Amino acid sequence: MVYAGLGIAAVLCAILAIRATRLLSAALWLAGVSALVSILLYELGARQVAVIELSVGAGLVTVLFVFAISIAGDDALGERTALPRWLAAGAVGALVILLVGMALPVDDATAEAAGGSVQAALWDQRALDVLIQIVLIFTGVLCLLGLLAETRPLVFAPPAARSVARQDALSAGREQVEPVREPALEEVR
Amino acid sequence: MSTLEIMLVSAFALVGAGLYGLLITRNLIKVVIALQIMVKGALVALVAAGQASDQLALGQSLAMTVIVADTVVAVIGLAFAVQVKRVRGTLDLRALAELRG
Amino acid sequence: MADWLIGLTIGLPWIGALAVWLAGDRRAEMQHRLAVVFSVAAGAAALLLLPSYGDAPALSIEVGSVFGTLTFVPDGLGVFLAAVATVVGSLAVIFSVDYMRGEASLGRYYALVLLFIGAMVGLALSGSLFLLFVFWEITALCSYALIAFYNDDPKAVAGGLRALIITQFGGLGLLAGALIAYAYFGDTQISTFLARADTLPESMLALMAFGALAAAAAKSAQVPFHTWLPGAMEAPTPVSALIHAATMVNAGVYLLARFYPAFEGVAGWTTAVILVGLLSAFLAALMALVAIDLKRVLAYSTISQLGYMVYAVGVGGVFASQFHLLSHAVFKALLFLAAGAVIHSVGTRDMRQMGGLRRELPFIRTVFVIGALALAGLPLLNGFWSKELVLEDGLHHGPVWAYAGMLLAAGITALYTFRMVWLVFYGERRGAGHVHAPGLAMKLATGILAAGTLTSWLLAGGFGKMLAESLPFHDLHAPAALDLYETIVTAPATYLALAVIALGLAAWWWRDRLAGARDALAPLARAAEADFGFEALNRRIVTATAAAAESLRATQTGLLNWNVLGIVGGLVIVLAVLALGA
Numbered sequence: 001m002v003y004a005g006l007g008i009a010a011v012l013c014a015i016l017a018i019r020a021t022r023l024l025s026a027a028l029w030l031a032g033v034s035a036l037v038s039i040l041l042y043e044l045g046a047r048q049v050a051v052i053e054l055s056v057g058a059g060l061v062t063v064l065f066v067f068a069i070s071i072a073g074d075d076a077l078g079e080r081t082a083l084p085r086w087l088a089a090g091a092v093g094a095l096v097i098l099l100v101g102m103a104l105p106v107d108d109a110t111a112e113a114a115g116g117s118v119q120a121a122l123w124d125q126r127a128l129d130v131l132i133q134i135v136l137i138f139t140g141v142l143c144l145l146g147l148l149a150e151t152r153p154l155v156f157a158p159p160a161a162r163s164v165a166r167q168d169a170l171s172a173g174r175e176q177v178e179p180v181r182e183p184a185l186e187e188v189r
Numbered sequence: 190m191s192t193l194e195i196m197l198v199s200a201f202a203l204v205g206a207g208l209y210g211l212l213i214t215r216n217l218i219k220v221v222i223a224l225q226i227m228v229k230g231a232l233v234a235l236v237a238a239g240q241a242s243d244q245l246a247l248g249q250s251l252a253m254t255v256i257v258a259d260t261v262v263a264v265i266g267l268a269f270a271v272q273v274k275r276v277r278g279t280l281d282l283r284a285l286a287e288l289r290g
Numbered sequence: 291m292a293d294w295l296i297g298l299t300i301g302l303p304w305i306g307a308l309a310v311w312l313a314g315d316r317r318a319e320m321q322h323r324l325a326v327v328f329s330v331a332a333g334a335a336a337l338l339l340l341p342s343y344g345d346a347p348a349l350s351i352e353v354g355s356v357f358g359t360l361t362f363v364p365d366g367l368g369v370f371l372a373a374v375a376t377v378v379g380s381l382a383v384i385f386s387v388d389y390m391r392g393e394a395s396l397g398r399y400y401a402l403v404l405l406f407i408g409a410m411v412g413l414a415l416s417g418s419l420f421l422l423f424v425f426w427e428i429t430a431l432c433s434y435a436l437i438a439f440y441n442d443d444p445k446a447v448a449g450g451l452r453a454l455i456i457t458q459f460g461g462l463g464l465l466a467g468a469l470i471a472y473a474y475f476g477d478t479q480i481s482t483f484l485a486r487a488d489t490l491p492e493s494m495l496a497l498m499a500f501g502a503l504a505a506a507a508a509k510s511a512q513v514p515f516h517t518w519l520p521g522a523m524e525a526p527t528p529v530s531a532l533i534h535a536a537t538m539v540n541a542g543v544y545l546l547a548r549f550y551p552a553f554e555g556v557a558g559w560t561t562a563v564i565l566v567g568l569l570s571a572f573l574a575a576l577m578a579l580v581a582i583d584l585k586r587v588l589a590y591s592t593i594s595q596l597g598y599m600v601y602a603v604g605v606g607g608v609f610a611s612q613f614h615l616l617s618h619a620v621f622k623a624l625l626f627l628a629a630g631a632v633i634h635s636v637g638t639r640d641m642r643q644m645g646g647l648r649r650e651l652p653f654i655r656t657v658f659v660i661g662a663l664a665l666a667g668l669p670l671l672n673g674f675w676s677k678e679l680v681l682e683d684g685l686h687h688g689p690v691w692a693y694a695g696m697l698l699a700a701g702i703t704a705l706y707t708f709r710m711v712w713l714v715f716y717g718e719r720r721g722a723g724h725v726h727a728p729g730l731a732m733k734l735a736t737g738i739l740a741a742g743t744l745t746s747w748l749l750a751g752g753f754g755k756m757l758a759e760s761l762p763f764h765d766l767h768a769p770a771a772l773d774l775y776e777t778i779v780t781a782p783a784t785y786l787a788l789a790v791i792a793l794g795l796a797a798w799w800w801r802d803r804l805a806g807a808r809d810a811l812a813p814l815a816r817a818a819e820a821d822f823g824f825e826a827l828n829r830r831i832v833t834a835t836a837a838a839a840e841s842l843r844a845t846q847t848g849l850l851n852w853n854v855l856g857i858v859g860g861l862v863i864v865l866a867v868l869a870l871g872a
Contacts, residue, residue: 003192007199007233014203014226018210023218030222033203037229041252044196046236049249049256053232056256061225061263068267069218072274081213082282082851088212091858096205098865103197106241122250129250133257140261147268211854220850286848 002043010036023074027065034058048118196237203230217273217280221266228259292348296362296415298335299372302328303379303408307401315397322387325400329380332407336369336376343369345481345760347417358478363417366756367612371414371544374619375537379407381735382532385627388729389528389634399439403529406432410537414544419468419478426464426509429538430457436533437525449521452832456518460505460542467498480548484763487552499553502545503562510542510596512570517828519593523585527630530585535592535626536619543599543615547608551763560604564688567601568695570594575702576818579709583639584629587710591665592622594703598680601696607683608764609754614676616753620746621664621673624739628658631728631736632714636721641713643721650725653733655715657740662711664743666704667791675747678778678787685783697790704794712798750774 010033017029034057042050081088122130203226210223232252239248274280306328313320342348347361383403390396406429413425431454438450471483474490487495506512511519522534533539546563553559571594578590595618602611631654632647633639648655664673677700684693751774757764778784797804808815817823845852 003195003199007195007202010229010233011199011202011206014206014229015209017222017226018206018214018219023216026219026222030225033226033229037233040196040199040233041236044192044236044240045245046240046249046252049232049236049252052253052256056260057225057229061260064264064267065218065222068271071271072218072280080215082215082849083212083855085213087855088209091855091862092205092209092212094862095208095858095865096201098862098869099201100198102865102869103201104194106191106193106197118246118249118253120246122253125247126250126254129254133254136258136261140265143265144268147265147272208854208858212851212858214851282850286850289846289848 003040006036006040006043010040023069024066027062027069030065031058031062034061191241193237193241196233200230200234200237203227203233206230215282217270217282217285218267220282221263221270224266225259225263228255228262231255292339292342292344292364293362295335295339295342296349296364299332299339299376299411300408300415302332302335303376303404303411306332307404307408310400310404311397313397315395318392318396321396321400325383325404326380326387328404329376329383329407332411333373333376333380336373336411339364339369340373340756343756343760345762358418358420358472360421361417361479362412362415362421363481364415365760366753366758367544367548367761368415370612370616370753370756371537371540372411374540374616375407375410375414378536378619378623378739379403379410379532381623381738382528382536382627384731385531385630385735386526386528388731389630390526391729393526395439399436399526402432402435402439403532406436406533406538410541413541417480419464419471419480419483422480423461423464423468426541427461429533429541430454430461430509433457433522433533433538436529437522439526439529440524443524445521446524449518449524452828453518453522455832455835456515456828457508460508460515463501463505464545467501470494470498481763484549484552488555495553496556496559499549499556499559500562502549502553503559503566506542506545506600507566508542509545510539510600511593512542512566512597512600513573514824514827516570516574516593517825520586520589523583523589527585527626527633530588531623531626531630534589535622539592539596540599540615540619543596543603543611546600546603547611550603550606550608551765554606560606561689563604564601564692565604567597567599567604568692568699569597571597571601571699572695572702573818573822575699575706576814577822578706579702580815580818582641584633584641584644584710584714585626585639587641587706588622588625588629591625591703591706592618594699595622595665597699598677598696601688601692602680602683605684605688605692607680607687609757610676610679610683612757613750613753614680616746616749617664617672617676617743620739620742621661621671624657624661624736624743625665627732627736627739628654628661631732632658634732635725635728638721640721641710644714644719645717645721646715646719647725648715651715651728654728654736657736658715659711660740660743662707666707666795667700667787669788670744672743672745672747675750675775675778678781678784679774681787682778682781682783697787700787701790701794701797704791705797708795708798 013029013032013036017026017033020026020029034053038050038054038058041053207223207225207227207230210226211220214220214223232255235252235255236245236248239245239251270280273285277285279285306324309324309328310321313324315321343364343366345363345365347363349362351360353360383400386399386403390399393399409425409428409432413422413429416422416425434450434454436450437453438447440446468478470490472478474494475482475486490498504515508515519534519539523530525534574590574593574597578587578594581587581590595614599611599614599618602608602614632644632651635651635654636644636647638644660671664671667674667677681693681696681700684696751772754774801808
């Protein structure tokens with residue numbers, strides 16, 4: 001019962017985050033999703049992960065979002081969506097219905113009764129995962145340094161003019177694709 | 190409906206909401222938000238499966254790896270968005286689409 | 291032992307390709323040397339492989355259950371084609387040392403030629419349908435890249451693209467066949483397919499049979515897919531000799547010969563094969579008669595001779611067709627290389643600008659005439675023995691109307707051959723300009739091939755034995771060599787054919803007196819020049835493909851949302867298929 005309620009609430013917050021017009025509101029709804037998911041994880045019994053999710057998801061990532069939005073600006077881009085809403089909703093709806101239809105009903109999962117603490121699982125069984133996490137973090141830091149090192153805006157042609165120029169080059173090259181009848185044989189090969 | 194089934198449905202619904210966001214949004218930062226939502230759904234599915242098969246420890250360690258990965262993605266995505274805004278002046282995906290045709 | 295040799299025969303050219311590319315275009319001499327060394331080594335490895343023929347897989351590579359086991363089977367059909375590919379390949383590379391001297395992008399040229407040689411060997415020796423498809427595609431890629439080698443010339447690029455598009459439809463048919471075999475038998479081995487082909491449902495087998503015929507016709511430039519071959523003459527001449535005369539175009543005939551036991555029972559298939567061979571042989575001979583570009587004549591001649599091989603398979607003479615393949619590979623490569631020497635010396639491909647070259651190019655004239663006599667089918671040269679064998683099999687096992695057509699085509703072959711030799715080497719010099727002598731490498735390569743033309747028919751007995759012993763599904767009975775020669779020499783059909791050939795030669799000699807007949811046939815000549823309308827058909831296929839590709843460009847919006855929609859849509863389809871299947 002609790003689970004169902006938490007689940008529904010999380011999904012509602014997610015939908016509100018998507019539909020929010022201002023980026024800041026979207027980030028706050030995302031924080032809400034994080035919080036609800038972390039409570040859900042706690043209720044399932046995963047205490048450590050719930051705490052981590054709360055601090056990282058609802059805390060760190062939200063702060064990052066707020067920073068980024070304040071730097072990048074919060075201009076609302078208007079109501080027009082990239083794809084028609086009915087198309088998106090239809091595709092996603094079909095996907096979710098198919099997934100649910102295939103996954104349910106679930107037979108009783110055979111338990112391997114592996115108890116043990118999370119530390120044991122993490123450091124003994126999934127040591128490779130830890131290594132991968134370290135590599136990921138390292139890569140992320142490098143990417144960040146590379147991305148943020150650019151201080152001056154790059155100079156380039158505006159997108160509209162460039163695509164027009166490209167169209168001309170393409171149509172000039174298009175003549176070469178059509179096969180040519182054998183003309184007079186003046187060349188040597 | 191057992192716990193696992195409820196959790197799976199919520200996980201699918203979260204992933205679906207994230208995908209819906211990816212499909213309709215035009216803002217680069219909203220794209221990052223949508224990705225985050227999808228990952229939350231994956232987390233729920235992982236931990237629920239662990240709880241149902243009595244392997245919570247394994248489920249939690251997997252979930253931890255996923256959190257690390259998705260945080261790194263969020264960080265890089267946001268830095269990227271900030272830079273794009275600085276260089277191109279807009280976060281609108283339509284204006285940024287250079288791989289056309 | 292055999293597995294090592296197979297690995298070397300395929301691997302040495304590929305390593306050579308890498309070495310030539312790494313040597314860099316600035317060290318052209320080193321590139322020439324490396325190419326020659328690796329191709330000759332591959333030829334030696336292939337020749338060493340010949341005695342180890344057998345019908346069991348010599349080299350097997352397990353790659354899991356999806357693609358089956360990748361096997362190489364050195365049976366008679368395969369090792370012989372591999373030997374032809376590598377030996378003629380090495381001779382073409384030796385020829386290229388002189389022909390391509392001073393050209394730019396030499397590394398690209400040699401790398402592609404060596405890559406092609408390795409892939410052709412792989413195609414011949416592969417025992418798995420899937421592996422056959424992979425090597426088939428690699429040869430098609432190399433062929434396209436080499437036709438379009440002079441990529442600043444729009445004719446060359448257009449010719450290359452056209453060859454690629456038309457032969458690719460065949461490749462798709464081959465893949466479909468491999469998938470069907472896998473679906474029904476759970477195994478992609480060719481031997482499995484041949485053993486159990488009659489357990490397939492009728493319609494499926496017929497589909498595969500006609501699909502294989504279409505694939506072979508496209509690859510071997512048979513009617514109605516033949517128009518890409520004349521356009522492929524934009525390639526450098528050693529490439530034309532290797533790929534478009536001696537090896538790749540034989541892949542289609544090889545495919546038909548290999549799968550003959552599986553498909554011969556399909557209703558109407560053998561008749562279709564005979565018809566394709568007959569039409570190609572006859573129409574291409576007519577088109578060769580009116581062509582004025584030296585390489586074009588040779589291209590049409592190739593189509594025509596391939597028609598003979600296809601016809602032979604259709605009447606059930608698999609040995610005859612492969613024997614003619616051997617002879618044709620040798621004398622056609624000789625003709626192309628000699629023609630290349632002529633073109634290189636004179637500076638033009640137009641036969642109207644040639645003439646009287648027997649004085650300036652005596653050696654080339656000799657080897658060219660030897661090749662031409664073999665093409666026409668004069669006695670003692672390899673072309674004579676193999677063509678007579680084909681016609682014999684056709685008379686005894688095939689319909690008479692087809693035999694009559696092939697006989698007539700033999701006469702026309704003699705006619706256009708003689709015309710070609712006359713226009714180039716005899717008569718008076720018509721063009722202006724300086725003629726410079728061919729280099730040593732050119733003479734060496736053509737000399738070796740001329741010696742081969744005079745002697746390769748001696749291999750008939752051994753070759754027949756090899757085929758009969760190592761092809762368990764084909765019903766081949768190979769006569770001993772002397773019996774074979776005796777049969778050919780004493781058969782009345784041989785003398786009939788010789789008479790027709792003599793008529794052909796005489797028709798050219800008395801061409802002034804036959805001027806009246808020639809004017810009467812003028813509409814036919816015009817139709818022949820226009821490729822009997824097939825050119826228009828093929829051009830429409832190519833433009834349709836290009837237009838379809840252009841229109842698909844609209845799906846590349848560059849917008850993230852559309853890409854994600856594509857992902858979601860694909861996922862929905864996959865899940866729906868799985869849900870329905872379960």
